[in-house]
Ligand SMILES: NC(=O)c1ccc[n+]([C@@H]2O[C@H](COP(=O)([O-])OP(=O)(O)OC[C@H]3O[C@@H](n4cnc5c(N)ncnc54)[C@H](O)[C@@H]3O)[C@@H](O)[C@H]2O)c1
């Protein structure tokens with residue numbers, strides 16, 4: 001595992017360039033985030049293997065019961081395009097650490113970096129047959145893995161509808177799942193927050209990777225008494241975002257992953273306006289000069305949004321922030337919980353008691369208080385609602401790639417005294 005991490009890091013530059021070429025995520029992210037998310041996962045789980053311990057108990061000095069953790073079996077890992085190296089490693093590293101062979105199916109949009117990672121793993125000495133790569137469409141190869149009776153567990157990271165389709169096709173056998181699905185994360189700002197920091201993290205939360213992040217803070221819920229100040233800060237700062245060639249180390253904001261996805265996001269902006277939202281800033285494809293060759297969308301803020309709008313309820317997965325206002329804490333939590341998702345959320349306030357109450361009241365697997373997309377390594381996560389299943393990461397996540405066995409040993413065998421059957 002550590003050797004694989006070493007080789008991945010040695011190849012960071014070519015991996016980063018290829019990932020950026022494949023899906024347009026800016027180089028300054030792929031070079032220093034996605035690559036090390038992958039190698040870090042291998043190092044983390046290599047160090048955790050010894051924690052896979054069982055329990056033991058003895059009764060009357062005569063009956064001993066122990067539990068041990070054993071590998072599950074073949075683990076299929078279906079990965080998305082948006083953080084392909086990091087999410088792939090998040091699935092295969094714990095599976096392999098727990099002793100399971102893996103079958104990896106990357107997104108059709110990002111197969112190359114996954115193949116480069118698998119090559120590094122083969123060179124690192126993973127046994128033949130332990131790491132397997134299959135390429136192809138989700139509907140064909142992904143479905144085949146879901147239906148395959150020899151697959152003991154499916155680790156899927158992707159859209160909620162896709163996750164439901166996989167569960168449906170998995171009915172041919174009893175499987176275990178790790179499902180990391182879609183999100184529509186609320187970003188709550190109270191009027192007592194440090195608005196300079198809050199807007200800084202808000203822009204990071206929605207415009208990182210052009211909003212193509214599962215936990216993107218895509219629904220701004222701002223207290224009405226802070227609304228104008230927050231809008232002014234967004235109007236001042238968004239035009240300063242460095243948009244350009246994603247391979248340029250200075251670029252902060254690149255294109256969408258594909259023409260099809262660009263058109264989907266632009267369609268949502270149109271739908272939002274038809275529903276009554278107003279474009280505060282952005283809203284268009286960028287076509288001037290070289291931009292016309294790419295799939296660039298302006299960082300966009302939609303205001304005057306209401307809870308029933310599709311742009312508020314549905315995951316857009318692009319640089320589109322919807323804005324709603326609230327009067328008090330109760331309304332903020334109610335609006336935050338007003339979608340089918342439960343992946344992540346953020347709250348900014350100077351009142352730590354209120355921060356804790358809001359973090360407890362919002363039904364998501366991740367909550368950030370006075371920060372956003374900022375967590376310690378190895379912390380576990382458990383998506384809520386329609387954003388996923390089970391627990392991932394940390395020792396709890398590693399255990400999800402094992403099956404528990406209970407062994408009971410009688411030290412001095414004796415008859416039970418039941419059904420004596422003595423003639
Ligand atoms: N919760 C998380 O940690 C997390 C992380 C990253 C991305 N995501 C989500 O992933 C989505 C974006 O990624 P995407 O567009 O690659 O997702 P997707 O659901 O289109 O595809 C994900 C993977 O599943 C495969 N697939 C597609 N249809 C399939 C089917 N019917 N049966 C089996 N496999 C199938 C794809 O080929 C790909 O490998 C967003 O919804 C985002 O929120 C979630």
Ligand SMILES: CN(C=O)/C=C1/C[C@H](O)OC1=O
Pocket residue numbers: 082083086087212213214215373375
């Ligand atoms: C990769 N991804 C979403 O696209 C998942 C996570 C979890 C982590 O907390 O940060 C992310 O981006």
